[in-house]
Amino acid sequence: MTEAVATSAATRDELVGLVPELRAFALSLSRNPSVADDLVQETVLKAWAKLDSFEPGTNMRAWLFTILRNTFYSDARKGKREVADVDGAYAARLSQKPDHDGRLALRDFAVAFATLPDDQREVLILVGASGLSYEEAARTCGCAVGTIKSRLNRGRARLAELLDRAEDGAAPQTEATPQLAGPTDPKRGR
Amino acid sequence: MAGRLFPDRDEKFWTAESRQMPEEDPKNTDGTGDDANRSSDIDQQITDNLRKLYQSTVDEELPPALQDLLDRLKAQDQGND
Numbered sequence: 001m002t003e004a005v006a007t008s009a010a011t012r013d014e015l016v017g018l019v020p021e022l023r024a025f026a027l028s029l030s031r032n033p034s035v036a037d038d039l040v041q042e043t044v045l046k047a048w049a050k051l052d053s054f055e056p057g058t059n060m061r062a063w064l065f066t067i068l069r070n071t072f073y074s075d076a077r078k079g080k081r082e083v084a085d086v087d088g089a090y091a092a093r094l095s096q097k098p099d100h101d102g103r104l105a106l107r108d109f110a111v112a113f114a115t116l117p118d119d120q121r122e123v124l125i126l127v128g129a130s131g132l133s134y135e136e137a138a139r140t141c142g143c144a145v146g147t148i149k150s151r152l153n154r155g156r157a158r159l160a161e162l163l164d165r166a167e168d169g170a171a172p173q174t175e176a177t178p179q180l181a182g183p184t185d186p187k188r189g190r
Numbered sequence: 191m192a193g194r195l196f197p198d199r200d201e202k203f204w205t206a207e208s209r210q211m212p213e214e215d216p217k218n219t220d221g222t223g224d225d226a227n228r229s230s231d232i233d234q235q236i237t238d239n240l241r242k243l244y245q246s247t248v249d250e251e252l253p254p255a256l257q258d259l260l261d262r263l264k265a266q267d268q269g270n271d
Contacts, residue, residue: 009267129245156233
């Protein structure tokens with residue numbers, strides 16, 4: 001096997017290994033499991049086709065997230081974006097058991113998280129969960145580092161507000177916006 | 191399965207430190223110390239839950255359609271190599 005072929009195989013393996021993280025990012029963006037899986041498939045096909053343009057040694061996670069994000073917003077502009085399923089996005093994935101220490105259950109957190117605006121959800125996931133640096137997140141989102149920090153601050157503040165309210169005994173409120181599915185959405189519970 | 195997801199960098203952004211919460215004063219009896227503790231606890235909950243939420247999806251098995259796609263792509267490239 002030549003060095004070039006070995007490098008190419010290693011790059012492909014790295015891509016395959018990152019697919020689970022692509023799904024997690026896609027779900028946080030779309031808030032709809034079926035849309036998320038479609039997004040991941042489209043992203044994988046695009047990435048595989050232009051793998052030669054990926055520079056080995058750079059951050060493939062950031063590269064893949066950028067492709068997925070661009071695909072998501074491109075689809076949204078074309079009106080291809082399906083309705084989000086805020087309650088159902090994580091419902092089937094998470095335990096419904098309350099935390100024994102009285103902390104907010106993860107499921108409730110997921111509902112609160114899903115109510116945040118797109119730009120706040122994506123930076124919370126990119127920096128807070130996937131581990132991208134501010135600079136990598138800024139390149140992925142096509143904005144300044146300061147914008148990333150600002151979105152993070154606003155997202156965290158909003159989550160803290162929702163969680164604080166939940167700890168006081170009220171359930172996290174889902175703000176009604178046109179693209180959010182209501183509690184009677186037939187996809188709920190998937 | 192992904193490797194380590196949460197490098198040390200930027201860690202302080204996810205802690206109470208970054209929010210410049212007032213330090214707890216043990217002599218404080220007006221309740222602000224409790225407020226700071228509660229806020230700090232919520233900060234930590236946000237950090238923990240965000241990571242759990244992400245990891246819960248990362249840990250899932252890939253859906254068959256996606257796994258099939260990856261298998262096809264890999265087989266196609268092995269044929270070309």
